[in-house]
Amino acid sequence: MLAPLHIDEELRDALAGLLDGLPPRRAAGAVERLIAGYRGSDPAGVPVLRDRADVVAYAAYRMPATFEAAAAALGALADRAPDLDPATHLDVGGGTGAAVWAAAATWGDGGGHTRATTVLDRAEPALALGRELAETSESAAVRAAEWRRAPIGTDGGLPAADLVTVSYVLGELPENVRHRLVDAAAEAAGRAVVIVEPGTPAGYGRVIEARGRLIDAGLRVLAPCPHSGACPLEPGADWCHFAVRVSRSSLHRQVKGGSLAYEDEKFSYVAAVRPDPDGTLPGAPAGARIVRRPQLRKGQVLLDLCTGPDGERGGLRRATVTRRHRPAYRAARDAAWGDTWDEEPGGEEARE
Structure with a gap:
């Protein structure tokens, strides 16, 4: 319903x-x-x-x-x-x-x-x-x-x-x-x-x-x-x-x-x-989540992401999504703080 x-x-x-x-x-x-x-x-x-x-x-x-x-x-x-x-x-x-x-x-x-x-x-x-x-x-x-x-x-x-x-x-x-x-x-x-x-x-x-x-x-x-x-x-x-x-x-x-x-x-x-008795989850976490407001630059979007596989320490990454990666770039321009991010960003730099 x-x-x-x-x-x-x-x-x-x-x-x-x-x-x-x-x-x-x-x-x-x-x-x-x-x-x-x-x-x-x-x-x-x-x-x-x-x-x-x-x-x-x-x-x-x-x-x-x-x-x-x-x-x-x-x-x-x-x-x-x-x-x-x-x-x-x-x-x-x-x-x-x-x-x-x-x-x-x-x-x-x-x-x-x-x-x-x-x-x-x-x-x-x-x-x-x-x-x-x-x-x-x-x-x-x-x-x-x-x-x-x-x-x-x-x-x-x-x-x-x-x-x-x-x-x-x-x-x-x-x-x-x-x-x-x-x-x-x-x-x-x-x-x-x-x-x-x-x-x-x-x-x-x-x-x-x-x-x-x-x-x-x-x-x-x-x-x-x-x-x-x-x-x-x-x-x-x-x-x-x-x-x-x-x-x-x-x-x-x-x-x-x-x-x-x-x-x-x-x-x-x-x-x-709670996992099911066989250990499977009723869903799956995102590949990453945007944890700051995206920054729009000429021909690129900067995304601050929290990433990391389940069971391991997560990491913070600055993803630079450029215009040449068109599908990801369009998605990044429409993305907002708090959104999930599952696109290939087209280049990442570790964020200290």
Whole structure:
């Protein structure tokens, strides 16, 4: 079954309906308080969403961006594993449900079935708002999602599901709790785990940490990395992240205090899959991925690539694609940051 059309527009309309009844000053004040808390360095200091007004303000401020980032990460997984069609989805720390909508945008309601989705979160106001938003969707999978209050990262396990998502959650947890949560997500996932964090050095650090634990648990990376070996980036000197453009409604601009009709959300992520009993994977990583914005020069395109065979340490390469290699050159001119790259580049130089 094809994904529902314009699910992002459905979500924006649903959010606009919620904001319509919230005084702008109340929304702006809640957003300022939430921003101050989320920018703090202490996970224990992340503010609790106290009431409906807080949750509505948070959803208006962050949900469009977290939806786009989660949709990009899930889309990358679907691209590398085109036969993967999760019948069950567990969204851990899902809050108002951005990843639930993103899964519907990626796989629709499932091939011949309605995907069974469970959202776990510790904040009841967030779950209540997520449930309210979901009721407005045309997607049966979104409408049928179960919203369940539960502690996150405790010693208990998680319900089993084909797909487990953990988006924008790890940064709110102390290190030992993060570790328990990632290990539990790996154990619960029948097919795949997708983890998304902000595209900051700290967010990337949490993703790399989680990536290592997923690999240790027997999963293999399909995206964004073209391998399951060690990340070739020098720790502390660089970080792997990507960006998606987020459209802003007039109400969204009002809450965020901005004038532009869009914003760019930077994010880091990892999508890992469980091998079949015979060791085969339900997909394959790309030959390489573009990790910086392509640079257009006269008669050539410069691509910064992460490459490397599965099981070995990846490498960073600067690919110079020239006009004389016409198919690759045309592909390079159309390529974007975050895209996969499987063309013959027409010449590579190792990048230190």
